[in-house]
Amino acid sequence: MNRILVIGAAGMIGRKLLQKLAQDGSLGGSQIAHATLHDLVAPQPPPKAAFQVRSAASDLSRAGEADKLVAERPSVIFHLAAVVSSEAEADFEKGYRVNLDGTRQLFEAIRKVGGGYRPRVVFTSSIAVFGAPFPEAIGDEFLSAPLTSYGTQKAMAELLLSDYTRRGFFDGIGIRLPRSACGPASPTAPPRAFSRDHSRAPQRAGSRAACFRGRASLACVAARGGRVPAPCGGAGGRAHRAAAQSHDARLSVTIAEQIAALRRVAGDAPARLIRREPDPAIMRIVKGWPRNFDAQRARELGFRADASFEEIIRIYMEEELPA
């Protein structure tokens, strides 16, 4: 029987993950008995879950909070919580406190339980661990040379994940999520600046704007074994796949291709509402972003790429927009 802890459960990925877990009722072939959903604000329980759900709200980076969550000895811990890139860049101290110290306190809390406790830990990292200049396709062994504080914090957390796994304190697995491209707003994260210039793509109903953000869509690089990106011992990528089943192993599209896809799926009307507002500062940041991946390890683990950006938009409309 699995006891699950999802930290950052109020965000888009947490919500999708919980929908999937509630639907399946099991994880890695083992039934789910209980789930604790944690975030800064109390997360909504997924509809129709057959397992017990408890919601908890607190600041993970505060001393003692991680210990409380881990005291329940969850068998699988999804650590999805983070201050996003723009906020970590704007607020240096907050970024390090949440993204580095919060993660380390969680890992330390697990280590200190002791007594043979060794949960599976699924950690969502980011392709922000990479920095330009890039090779034509970024492979699993490309170095982490982040160009943002957010990327630095994620790369440091990956190193911790590896070391705690190697030492046997838990069974960690890291997933480098790409920039999100399509999805609802998060209750805790501020809007992303980059969304401004291309992504006021409204829903099909035409009345409410929905940012192109929230849903991971460009690439997903995962790793296991003794190697960075995120070395992970233990049995199989099951929890891992459950966490990321809706994300791509590799799909790279430009903004223009995204808009063209939107036009094909939803017609001219929503696409026409996209405003082009070039911002030199944002363009400079975006220039440094990785664009293309050879996510071999992720494919070997069973991740699959969405076939096209149209598919991503269709899934988004199905899952998120009122019929």
Place this chain on the structure above:
Amino acid sequence: MNRILVIGAAGMIGRKLLQKLAQDGSLGGSQIAHATLHDLVAPQPPPKAAFQVRSAASDLSRAGEADKLVAERPSVIFHLAAVVSSEAEADFEKGYRVNLDGTRQLFEAIRKVGGGYRPRVVFTSSIAVFGAPFPEAIGDEFLSAPLTSYGTQKAMAELLLSDYTRRGFFDGIGIRLPRSACGPASPTAPPRAFSRDHSRAPQRAGSRAACFRGRASLACVAARGGRVPAPCGGAGGRAHRAAAQSHDARLSVTIAEQIAALRRVAGDAPARLIRREPDPAIMRIVKGWPRNFDAQRARELGFRADASFEEIIRIYMEEELPA
């Protein structure tokens, strides 16, 4: 006028660095007015320094200690202090406290001075940031996938060094020192296990054993610009070169070659005192060590490789052994 702070000044590298600084009287073309030498035990001042020297002893990882050191607003800070690899592996908490938290507290102390204060920070990292499997020669862009807690802590500190430099809090430069091969014992570090099986090479006088350790000898990989190993903005590699002038950009030798070199330099008598004591646990660790480097960036910065291991032994004998 330079005001210099050396943290970890009682160690071998700190001592060599201070000898060199005392001899030159200047650093990067600018006269040295003052040096503070810090370590767990009060470091010996270098003989014949023309500048003021103050020795300080405390635990850098204790809250407030870094702030006290940085309050003097040194223009150049050498951060050499670390718990060594074997100790960081044996004492998980101590390794993270000293190697990660101590470094971060130093960086934070510098950041918090503010008011345009932006010192040069020279940080000694390690080739332990690399983990097997290795390419034939490890280049400057090889990923950091450490296989020890020590390597993890050094890799995390490199990431911090990069980010603090990028944010303009200081002008950082990192040097990845190789495994040391020849030198006196450190007053704070415990003997290294690996030394046991090959390195009881006594001094020429024949009466006192001196480990093959302490002096960096295999390779030195440095970096600057926007890239890991250790991105470093700012003007030139002067402080950097001063810190590492006696270290190699690239020289790879096996233990057998080291012993052969010792025999050529010092004759059969000391070489005969080396005991062969194979230890399967140590051999396993050593198997995972990097062996060969293409340290292009270090060469471009002016690092030079010692021509041979004989040269290293000769320098060691000149500098460290009583005539």
